[in-house]
Amino acid sequence: MLANEDFSRGVEFLQGDEFETRDLLEYVTGENVIVGSMAAVALAESGELEAASRQLLVTLSRMHERVRLILFHLLGREADHAGRCVVEIVVHGDPEWDVAEDLAPLRDLARNAPDDGTTAAYSDLLRDLPDGQLEMAQARLQLIREPALAPVYREILERRSKLIDVDFLASIGRVRSGATPDPATVVASPALVDAAGEIQNLLDDDPARSVLLVGESGVGKSALVKLVATRLRTQGWTILEAGTQQLMAGQMYIGQLEQRVTELVNRLRGRRILWIVSDLHGLASAGTHQYSTLSVLDMILPLIERGELALLAEIQPRAWARLQTTNPRCVTAFAARRIRPLGEEGTLALAREWSERFGLIDGTPALAAGTLNEAWQLAQQYLGDRASPGNLMHLIERTRDRLTAGGTDMRSLIMGSDLLATLSQLTGLPTNILDARAGLDVEALRDLFHRRVMGQPEAVDCLVERVAMIKAGLTDATRPYGVFLFAGPTGTGKTEIAKTLAEFLFGSPERMIRLDMSEYQTPNALEMLLGGERGERPEIAGDASLVSRIRAQPFSVVLLDEFEKADAHIWDIFLQVFDDGRLTDRRGVTADFRHAIIILTSNVGGAVPNGPGLGFSPETPVFETRGVHRALEQSFR
Template sequence: MGKRAVIEALAKRLLGRKWLVLEAGHTDIIANQKYVGDMEGRLQTYVKEMGKPRRLWFIPDLGALRATGTHDQKRSGALHLLLNHFEAGDVRVIGTMTPSAWETLQQALPAVRGIFDVIKVEPLDGPGTLALAHSWLAAGTDPAEPLPANDRVIDEAWLLAQQFLSDRAAPGNLIQLLDQTRRRVMHAGGTAAYDRGDLVATLSELTGLPASFLDDRQSYDLQAVRSFFRERILGQDEAVECLVHRVAMLKSGLGDPSRPQGVFLFAGPTGTGKTEIAKVLAEFLFGSPERLIRVDMSEYNERGSAVRLLRANSPQAEAGGGSLVSQVRQRPFSVVLLDEFEKAASDVWDLFLQVADDGRLTDEHGETVDFRHTIIILTSNLGARVATGTGVGFGRPGEDFRPQDVEKAIEGAFRKEFINRLDRVVVFRPFTRETMRELLRLEIHKAERRRGLRHREWATIWDDSAVDFLLERGFTTDLGARPLRRAVERYLLEPLAGIIAQGRSPAGDQFLFVHANADRLLVDFIDPEATPAAPAAGVSLDATEGGDIPRSGCCWTATAARPNSRRWRPCTRRCWRASARMTCAGASPTGWPRWPAPTSGMRKTVSPCSTASRTSTAWRAASRARASCWNGCRRRRAAFAGRVRRGSCRRRCWSSWPEACTCSRRP
């Protein structure tokens, strides 16, 4: 609101009178300290040097000195050591604090009331802020050049600063937006003048939100938003619709500006996607799941542990994570996940009553932390104690799951005043077998994108028997998707890791036919360049000896890039034209089915660059395999053709398991 500007103006006047002004805050005092006593020695040096005539010590965030240098064995900080010098007049000092921090400091150290003279700097109103912005721009511009922004742009900047930079008071938020916009435009080599688009681009850098989300002039395709969530979160349509509606509220600016952008409780059985949907929301809004602030509430199950959430960490601690208020202060635009909230102590619940109502918390130093730009998601496993069904008789698994039982458990666990502050309670349902089959497809696709597999020239064909094998060992309605993930790790990745680590995997282009029998998973490596006289290059692994590689009934990785992407459309068309001319490996032009035509499921994006490379590999391998087998003996050709048939390299396979869309593009 101008505290620093006032001090800088004072410093300029003092410098003209031959004064020395030193700026050193709590971070400068503890910088590069290694041993006990280093801080005390540095403070003595400051007092000695700044006690000389015509010298002034400027301490930004004066209240932070109270905790500087404290630890478990030492409760007094740097401010305690300096108070005697301040009171005696040995040092001339000026500092800045917020009003709430000053009140907290007076309660902790009553002696400061008689030491410091308090000067209140009030924030400017709207007209005063706009007038100051015009003066600031004119002062920083060459008189021979036009102003970098006109009145209309400054008015729009003021509206944007009020909406998205409300954690800073006026006129600081407006000046910050204008200053960074001018710097960004000049750095890009643009002209001195800038428009609303430049303001939105700067605001996108400051907040992490996409420019299309911030610009009111750009519309949003909510159906594309819905598809983005449904492709990543399966079987939870109510939760998806909840977030789609919230995104629409954020885009339209109709949310309550005095509260967080959303406070939701996601409850239900474990492993049903409650944590995953929070990551997907952070990825959609900010481009990365790393913008998720996750707090494990089971660590705050003791009474009095709420103080750890309010701890104002040092910059070193904040770089490694820090407390909740420290992380939100660093990233005010974020998704906050409070995992397993029901396990926290009751005083922690009371703490978040204030957050849900006012959108703010006060840390241990009295500094206010703004939660109004966050979306808060609370998760609870209360539904895990409700019967989810075991498929007795002719009923399907999970049919006897009743959401009202979960809601009743929530009402019995939380107080009414807490539930009344939630925007919505969403019950997550246990997965059906059909949904788990789709989840398995996603898990295997994620595995294929890992570092050890994505660079290999392999085209994988799955058989239904391997899919059923993994589902039998990983499907459970009460534990969700985590057992399925463990099944993929145990029966697919661990055995495959053993093959790769021992150098037993064939090099070059390979077809991987993955299948299973009653008690194990198998994989056959087929080299399309093998000579007709050579035996089939295959490797089979026993799950009982460390596992095998599963197989199922779909051509899995050989998919084309996104057709509606401009970069990949020419490549995609070439691939489909090539596939239309190409017969299956080992097939004659008249006697065998052709490579399938593209379907809508195949056209969905799977990491465009990786997919295009694997597509090209698959077609080249198929062509070489066809030539190799067709020129070989009849017995070799018939055996290979049988494998292709069993690998379901036909049209029905492409339609049975459509490809997963893992495109990271936001609509």
């Protein structure tokens, strides 16, 4: 066809001044095959084909097959390097174009490529291409399968193995890259700084050695993670922070999570990406369901063992002890490092360093020595759910954040009153309870209870005395603030008095956690307390468990309504809570009940005769103390 005289005259006609380049480009992709072929040749003979090649390649799917054949022939004739021409076609060709339709002409071009075993002639064509474009080129070269292009194929594979899909990672969790340090500089003890260097070497080794930080909440695991992450970022690493909750988000059906984990692993393996997991125990149960016991941790353990994934994870000691039993492979897969609490001297030294680093604008430390000691005492007394130094650092950091809200600078020292205001926000306790210098108006508190709950002087006196003991710091530091049993018939104010206590002591009636114990009549109900170990979405179910709710807010009133209806195994669990002030879920995560008040209610002995007074007052004969005690002894063992 190219040698046909009529065709040649048509080409010459299209090279006339009345036709611009854009007109010829439109003809190439038009419906008329002859005119389209003439336009392609006209572009080549006028020397404009090479400049217009990218515009033509992105329209390949709209061209007729015969026009594409001529175009490929012309591009190969114009190119100094036939193989380079093929690579440009497969890299920049229309994504909608099916390369299988044109294998013959592409293979003919590829056979003319110099087979020197290098990719030097193609480097600029592959540079800075996104993963999607490289993936498309890889698939097309795999179909063409010409030995001369094998080095290009291997080069694409290598480039893809180093690319990081930041958009995908950001859809999973928080991504940080580049050498820019974190806005909040980490203040760490010398021991943590030394540990950071060791962990950095383990992660940066070849193959990478994943690390597990074992320690109670507050010992400095998260601070150590930040130190390591900051150091690795300066060496070109990308950081992904994604725990169980982020990984499970939106995964509703069986198979979805497995697919997401597979996609994530494919984008992490072999790359300089550190995956930070704050709750490794969650991965050990995430994804299991009644048809499969395979968890997310089970899926990624082989890659961790081979060093294809680099994980820096956190876990609490009890959860780690349990995980070693249920999944022994973790012992060898991770380099476990135990992080222990700092003593008083080390914690105060760390706080002084923080005070100097984040001081006033004139360089004065943020806290005076006396205020720092007061902060230590408050943290020990009221933030016992965190270990040192985390409890003290959390208190002073939150205080500074509150005082500098809105971007203002620190212009005055942090005072004791500032610490108390922050502590009140954290716990819900009123400042007159927290402040040892302030008095407690016991009579006003008693009047508050009497206004809300009628006819219950004995119960009111009991709770008022307990609040006074909390104020004076006379409660047992190893047990809950208080455990009470209120017996009486329905409608006598047992729930209302608990709400009133929650509102006064912790700032809101929402701080009362009510459990209907009639729902806990079988041993299987333990999962409702402790959270399920397995299940299609165990972390969601766990959020509604008592353990999870107390971990989220340890300063609460826990109302165990109609306690006598619960199974005896449930009673045993709560006896442990009453005695130790702690409860551990099935994954080994502990909840601290030492700052909670637990109120049990019971209808035992609550038969009401005709004409009783309101409430469960001692004036009502049926509530004669010895009779109620006898009824309780018969009901509870």
